[in-house]
Amino acid sequence: MQCPMSKMRTIFLSGNDLNSESGVIQYLDERRGKIHSRTGGWFPGKGVFSHGFSMLEELIGHKSYFQIVILNSTGKLVSRELADWVEATYGCLSWPDPRIWCNQIGALAGTARTSVVAATAIGCLAADSRSYGSFPLIEGVSFIQQSLEKHKNGMSAEEIVAEAVAAHRGKPYIVGYKRPIAKGDERLEAMEGVGERLGFEDGAHLQLAYQIEKVLLDQYDEGMNINGYMSAFLSDQGFSAQEVYHMFSMMVASGVTACYLDTLNRPENTFSPLRCEDIEYAGVEERDVPLP
Numbered sequence: 201m202q203c204p205m206s207k208m209r210t211i212f213l214s215g216n217d218l219n220s221e222s223g224v225i226q227y228l229d230e231r232r233g234k235i236h237s238r239t240g241g242w243f244p245g246k247g248v249f250s251h252g253f254s255m256l257e258e259l260i261g262h263k264s265y266f267q268i269v270i271l272n273s274t275g276k277l278v279s280r281e282l283a284d285w286v287e288a289t290y291g292c293l294s295w296p297d298p299r300i301w302c303n304q305i306g307a308l309a310g311t312a313r314t315s316v317v318a319a320t321a322i323g324c325l326a327a328d329s330r331s332y333g334s335f336p337l338i339e340g341v342s343f344i345q346q347s348l349e350k351h352k353n354g355m356s357a358e359e360i361v362a363e364a365v366a367a368h369r370g371k372p373y374i375v376g377y378k379r380p381i382a383k384g385d386e387r388l389e390a391m392e393g394v395g396e397r398l399g400f401e402d403g404a405h406l407q408l409a410y411q412i413e414k415v416l417l418d419q420y421d422e423g424m425n426i427n428g429y430m431s432a433f434l435s436d437q438g439f440s441a442q443e444v445y446h447m448f449s450m451m452v453a454s455g456v457t458a459c460y461l462d463t464l465n466r467p468e469n470t471f472s473p474l475r476c477e478d479i480e481y482a483g484v485e486e487r488d489v490p491l492p
Contacts, residue, residue, distance in 0.1 A: 239272075251275045266290075273446040274439065281398040282437060286447065288394045292387040292426055293451040296458035302327040304472070306456035310463030311471035323456030324449070334448045340376040340431035341441035344405050347412065348435075357411035361419070372420040376428025377413065385425040395433065403436025 218224055240250040248255040251271055259268055266283040270276060298307040302323040309319030327333030347360050355363075364374050372378065379385060402410070409432035413424040434444050463471045 239275075251277075253277065270447055273449070274443040276439075276443075278437075281400070285391075285394060285398055285400065285433075289391060289426075289430060290448075290451055290454070292391060293448070294453065294455035296455050296462075298459045298462065298471070300455065302333065302452045303455050303459040306458075306460040307463045307471050310460040311466070311469050313464070313468060316457060316460055316464075319460040320453050320456045323460075324453050327452040328449075334445055334451055336375050336427055337431060337444045337448060338441045340427040341435055341439070341444050343375055344409055344428070344432045345435050345441070348405050348408050351408055357408065357415050361412060361415045372416055372422055374412075374416070374428075376409070376431050377416055377424050378422040379425050383421070384423050385429075387426045388424060388429050391426070391429060391433075400433075403433075405432040405435040408432070 218227060240248070240252075240255075242248045247257065250259065250268070253259055253271070255268075259271075263271075263277070264280055264283050264287075266287040267278060267280060270278050270283060270286060296303070298304055305326050306319045306323040309322060328335050330336065343364075347355075350360055351357070361372070361374075365372050406429075409424060409428055413428070416422045416424075431444070434447075439447070
């Protein structure tokens with residue numbers, strides 16, 4: 201079945217056109233009263249399409265849910281084995297622990313009796329952080345891909361680490377390595393086992409990631425974390441930094457929902473209560489407020 205989207209007129213404008221006022225106006229006028237999509241759409245009586253695939257004829261019942269998630273996120277229909285690997289990684293990225301920041305938000309939402317959708321969405325938004333959650337994957341993927349290029353041009357793992365440390369004033373701060381609370385990362389062994397069972401071999405990015413880890417362990421007693429492992433593995437599968445970020449946009453959702461459910465089933469407004477004396481106030485001392 202031919203996708204009806206192939207018959208739709210696609211408008212391409214050069215960057216120079218969009219840099220001119222007339223070009224921008226033309227671009228907007230072409231879209232007045234229409235919705236344009238290069239991703240897909242629903243055509244009543246004909247089908248639903250995603251990136252050229254018929255969802256009802258080629259995807260639903262034929263491909264796994266995570267194959268569809270990755271397709272919708274990246275435009276790539278990957279193998280079932282790779283989709284299963286991504287699904288397993290999702291399980292590693294969302295613990296049902298209310299002490300974790302994004303999960304605290306879910307728990308607070310539950311004790312405040314919001315909807316589960318609001319709680320989970322807000323928790324996922326809180327994980328879109330520069331230092332925690334899905335956003336650091338961009339830097340993790342960029343680092344290992346740039347490092348492999350340097351390695352191919354003759355830099356050793358030791359030199360790559362030294363360069364990164366020098367860029368951070370002598371501190372071994374490399375996204376994908378080190379953890380703020382614990383040493384090591386127990387999730388790596390679990391995911392290494394998953395990769396082996398699914399038939400994956402270590403590619404060039406992952407091999408270099410292990411070499412970098414060895415240098416960091418020897419010199420700074422710091423190892424790889426799940427970000428570093430994911431970034432290297434998915435780089436070996438041909439994904440860009442933005443594609444990885446898009447694939448894992450909802451990675452903490454399950455843990456947030458779990459923590460929402462926990463407090464929803466407890467008395468209202470009882471999660472993490474505080475007394476006034478629990479707050480260490482360091483502001484202006486108590487004083488009389490002048491009346492007007």
